[in-house]
Amino acid sequence: GNSVTQMEGPVTLSEEAFLTINCTYTATGYPSLFWYVQYPGEGLQLLLKATKADDKGSNKGFEATYRKETTSFHLEKGSVQVSDSAVYFCALSRYRGSTLGRLYFGRGTQLTVWP
Amino acid sequence: DGGITQSPKYLFRKEGQNVTLSCEQNLNHDAMYWYRQDPGQGLRLIYYSQIVNDFQKGDIAEGYSVSREKKESFPLTVTSAQKNPTAFYLCASLPVGLTTGELFFGEGSRLTVL
Numbered sequence: 001g002n003s004v005t006q007m008e009g010p011v012t013l014s015e016e017a018f019l020t021i022n023c024t025y026t027a028t029g030y031p032s033l034f035w036y037v038q039y040p041g042e043g044l045q046l047l048l049k050a051t052k053a054d055d056k057g058s059n060k061g062f063e064a065t066y067r068k069e070t071t072s073f074h075l076e077k078g079s080v081q082v083s084d085s086a087v088y089f090c091a092l093s094r095y096r097g098s099t100l101g102r103l104y105f106g107r108g109t110q111l112t113v114w115p
Numbered sequence: 116d117g118g119i120t121q122s123p124k125y126l127f128r129k130e131g132q133n134v135t136l137s138c139e140q141n142l143n144h145d146a147m148y149w150y151r152q153d154p155g156q157g158l159r160l161i162y163y164s165q166i167v168n169d170f171q172k173g174d175i176a177e178g179y180s181v182s183r184e185k186k187e188s189f190p191l192t193v194t195s196a197q198k199n200p201t202a203f204y205l206c207a208s209l210p211v212g213l214t215t216g217e218l219f220f221g222e223g224s225r226l227t228v229l
Contacts (some may be wrong), residue, residue, distance in 0.1 A: 032216045032217070034217055036220075041223075042222055042223065043119075043121075043205055043220040043221050043222045043223045044158075044205065044207075044220040045220070046217050046219075049217055089157065089158070093216030093217070094216075102148065102160055102163060102173070103158075103216070103217075103218055105157040105158040106157055107155060107156060107157040108155070108157050
């Protein structure tokens with residue numbers, strides 16, 4: 001089946017520290033991969049995405065590379081800020097070009113950044 | 116501005132009562148989805164609809180019902196049959212022809228059963 005496993009939190013870092021949140025997936029074929037971010041009390045916002053192997057998604061200093069050989073899509077940021085404190089979700093979609101479009105989510109990783 | 120509007124943002128209900136959560140979108144998206152979020156469990160799919168007047172059960176449909184009478188609207192009813200309804204509910208939509216499968220989310224509705 002389709003599933004996503006991501007690093008359990010919470011993750012607590014000091015400002016300007018390096019961030020890695022691990023994400024691995026199980027899927028048939030060639031899924032699209034996503035990282036979503038959720039700030040307290042809000043819905044999910046797309047942070048970045050990658051649609052094929054070796055693609056690198058990037059946004060707001062965050063990066064993730066689609067690694068088919070290791071079935072991974074780890075999220076990284078070189079220098080976190082207090083404003084990055086949020087819950088991060090890794091997700092995959094098996095249905096490109098189709099309105100079926102359901103996403104399979106990991107459990108989320110809570111990140112707290114201290115000044 | 117285009118987007119997905121969920122209401123109410125917070126809702127309290129007594130046990131045994133049905134409650135309906137509203138989801139409206141003005142993005143002209145065909146497909147709409149309801150997810151439930153519980154702490155430490157990620158998001159689980161309740162129902163989804165690809166076109167008007169048609170919808171399918173997701174992974175945890177028991178105790179929930181939906182309708183899709185208009186393209187813009189996909190309300191979710193949490194019935195008294197749902198054993199543990201306290202959760203954060205998220206509505207999402209998907210545009211026609213999008214090739215990457217990303218969903219667009221509303222701000223969520225938090226339901227608390229007293």
